[in-house]
Amino acid sequence: MSGPTTEIRKVMKKDLKEIQYICEKCFPCDDVFEIAESLIGVEHYYVALEPISKEIIGFVIFGIYSVETAHIMIFAFHPAHQQKGIGSEILVFTLEEISKSSISRVRLEVKIDNKQAIQFYEKRGFKIKGKLKEYYDDLSDGFLMVKEL
Ligand SMILES: CC(C)(COP(=O)(O)OP(=O)(O)OC[C@H]1O[C@@H](n2cnc3c(N)ncnc32)[C@H](O)[C@@H]1OP(=O)(O)O)[C@@H](O)C(=O)NCCC(=O)NCCS
Numbered sequence: 511m512s513g514p515t516t517e518i519r520k521v522m523k524k525d526l527k528e529i530q531y532i533c534e535k536c537f538p539c540d541d542v543f544e545i546a547e548s549l550i551g552v553e554h555y556y557v558a559l560e561p562i563s564k565e566i567i568g569f570v571i572f573g574i575y576s577v578e579t580a581h582i583m584i585f586a587f588h589p590a591h592q593q594k595g596i597g598s599e600i601l602v603f604t605l606e607e608i609s610k611s612s613i614s615r616v617r618l619e620v621k622i623d624n625k626q627a628i629q630f631y632e633k634r635g636f637k638i639k640g641k642l643k644e645y646y647d648d649l650s651d652g653f654l655m656v657k658e659l
Pocket residue numbers: 536585586587588591592593594595596597598599618619620621624626627629630633
């Protein structure tokens with residue numbers, strides 16, 4: 511028998527403290543929390559909850575800007591909850607939500623030294639489509655990755 515699965519719900523303002531913690535753990539060199547805070551009420555924004563404690567273990571923010579393309583802006587999970595299948599689960603949820611808008615392409619950016627995330631996305635059908643010079647706050651380069659739906 512399988513245990514309770516991850517709960518997913520829309521973000522609320524009261525979640526910001528936990529989101530800040532995840533941002534600081536996952537992106538110590540960039541001010542990602544500033545962006546995450548500014549996008550509440552603006553973009554598609556969901557949190558993943560640990561089913562028993564209800565603690566926030568990750569979140570996704572995505573935008574739909576054209577009839578064709580969606581953009582995953584931030585996708586991050588608490589380090590203690592990585593490698594447990596939760597990222598995959600939330601990515602499936604995200605792609606299903608995006609598909610409801612008859613979108614044909616999903617894009618995202620990832621730091622070129624973030625091997626774990628690049629591998630994660632490649633295994634799930636994203637392809638590197640270009641290099642983004644000095645894209646991040648710390649002036650490191652990024653890759654543009656795209657998945658055709
Ligand atoms: C990249 C990231 C989103 C992946 O999330 P995650 O929750 O670790 O993803 P999953 O656990 O679903 O999958 C990761 C790997 O763990 C494996 N895994 C899943 N369940 C597992 C388990 N119970 N035991 C061991 N490994 C497991 C998966 O098979 C997967 O490996 P694969 O890619 O070779 O198939 C996460 O590492 C993260 O938040 N990183 C920091 C922030 C970041 O870099 N975000 C992306 C920037 S755009």
